[in-house]
Amino acid sequence: MTNSEDCRIALANADSEETKELKKYAGNKENIRKAFDGGKAFIAFITCGDPDLATTAKVVRAAVAGGADLIELGIPFSDPTAEGPVIQEASLRALRAGTTTDRIFDLVRELRKDVTVPMVFMTYANVVFSYGAERFLSLCQKTGIDGLILPDVPYEEKEEFGPSCRKYGIALISLIAPTSEDRISMIAREAEGFLYLVSSLGVTGTRSEITTDLASMVRRVRESTDLPCAIGFGISTPEQARKMAALSDGAIVGSAIVKLLAKYGTEAAPQVEAYVRSMKAAVVSASKTGKM
Numbered sequence: 001m002t003n004s005e006d007c008r009i010a011l012a013n014a015d016s017e018e019t020k021e022l023k024k025y026a027g028n029k030e031n032i033r034k035a036f037d038g039g040k041a042f043i044a045f046i047t048c049g050d051p052d053l054a055t056t057a058k059v060v061r062a063a064v065a066g067g068a069d070l071i072e073l074g075i076p077f078s079d080p081t082a083e084g085p086v087i088q089e090a091s092l093r094a095l096r097a098g099t100t101t102d103r104i105f106d107l108v109r110e111l112r113k114d115v116t117v118p119m120v121f122m123t124y125a126n127v128v129f130s131y132g133a134e135r136f137l138s139l140c141q142k143t144g145i146d147g148l149i150l151p152d153v154p155y156e157e158k159e160e161f162g163p164s165c166r167k168y169g170i171a172l173i174s175l176i177a178p179t180s181e182d183r184i185s186m187i188a189r190e191a192e193g194f195l196y197l198v199s200s201l202g203v204t205g206t207r208s209e210i211t212t213d214l215a216s217m218v219r220r221v222r223e224s225t226d227l228p229c230a231i232g233f234g235i236s237t238p239e240q241a242r243k244m245a246a247l248s249d250g251a252i253v254g255s256a257i258v259k260l261l262a263k264y265g266t267e268a269a270p271q272v273e274a275y276v277r278s279m280k281a282a283v284v285s286a287s288k289t290g291k292m
Contacts, residue, residue, distance in 0.1 A: 031146045032118045032171055032193040035070035036228040039287040040245040042280040043230055045072040045254030047090040049099025053107050055266045062269040064117055066276030075104055075123035086255040101131050105139050112144035120147035137168040147171035147193045155187050188224035195229040218248050238282035245286035
């Protein structure tokens with residue numbers, strides 16, 4: 001056997017091992033349910049590439065170490081219409097740092113060597129269209145992404161992405177807002193992965209108080225599906241997380257984590273781990289009390 005043949009065999013074996021490793025997670029939208037198997041879930045949002053992708057990798061692992069049950073990875077976009085100033089600025093920092101969708105897929109491959117919790121992408125329709133929906137979703141499956149959240153795609157237009165998501169086993173996660181009203185049951189019946197309940201009107205960002213009648217929203221969801229539902233937008237304190245988790249199956253936090261990255265930069269991982277640990281404890285306490 002020649003040296004070149006030995007080399008080809010070694011590379012093929014290495015690729016085979018990597019493929020086996022990724023298949024533990026790749027394209028399995030049912031994997032998302034695991035985030036809720038242990039009770040109330042804490043979901044952490046992190047903008048990829050802010051301040052750089054090496055820090056993103058550290059922060060994802062820190063969030064998981066702190067108890068995060070599911071990670072939302074934000075793919076930066078130049079016009080993130082659902083985001084408040086905190087995440088908008090994070091997206092701009094990431095883009096200025098040279099973050100691209102290809103590099104984010106490389107990040108996910110690296111994370112999947114040891115990160116086993118479900119991971120989903122949160123981004124915008126134009127990001128997927130410009131990359132090519134088939135190519136994008138195929139790589140989601142191959143690298144280990146379990147779901148996709150597109151906040152600028154309304155329920156009525158989700159079938160632009162639905163067939164490709166189903167083809168590659170990627171959950172197209174639906175959002176329900178306070179304005180959804182009569183559409184809540186319809187959205188819930190066709191939902192996949194989990195339902196993202198938007199706590200407040202407007203864009204993402206921390207809020208001192210959440211006044212939406214979320215209990216009635218959750219009740220209507222429960223009447224239509226047994227999928228878990230988690231509440232996001234505006235949650236930043238352990239007390240808010242506890243209240244939201246008491247109403248639903250979990251709490252989603254983004255802006256408060258992104259603020260830590262803005263403040264601490266490449267040294268943010270320990271701060272994020274401590275913060276996530278406190279928020280997870282609050283969510284767990286909601287499981288124990290079972291009420292607000």
